Amino acid sequence: MTRHQASRAGYCSYLLRCWQELGLHGSGPGVWRFSLEDPQTGALRGFASFEALVAFLHAQLLDEPLAVHSAPSGNETG
Template sequence: MNKNSPYLAYMLRLWQVNHQGSPVWRASLESPHTGERKGFADIKHLLAFLQEKTAPAAEINRTDNPTTNDQ
C-alpha cells in the first residue's frame, strides 16, 4: 500500500486496566502490512489518532465524488 491509498487496515486490541481505583480502557493498533504498533492510554487518544488518519481521506472523497450521500 502506498501512503496515498484511500485504504487503512489495523488490528485493534482493547483491554481494561485498573488505574487509581477506576477501570480504564487501553488500546493498541497494529498495521498488518508493517507490523508497526501504536499504543493509546485511553479511547479518547485512539479516536483522535483515527480522526487524524482519516480526515484527509474524507476530504478527498468528498471532492472526488460530490454525489456521495453520507448518512
C-alpha cells in the same frame, strides 16, 4: 504502500486491541487502553484513552497531521 497512499486509495486496515487495566491495588474502576497494529507493516501504536485513539483515526482518515506524527520524510509523492 505507505499510509498516505493507502488512505488516498480509500482503505486503511488496523488490528484493534482493547484491554482494561485495574485501578491501584486492584480496586476501583479500571482504565481502558488501546493499541492499533498495521497488518502490512507490523507497526504498533498504543493509546492511553479512547479519545486519543479516535483522534489518531480521525487524523489518519482525513490526512491531517497530529503533533505526535513525525515530520514528512520528503520521499512520498502526492
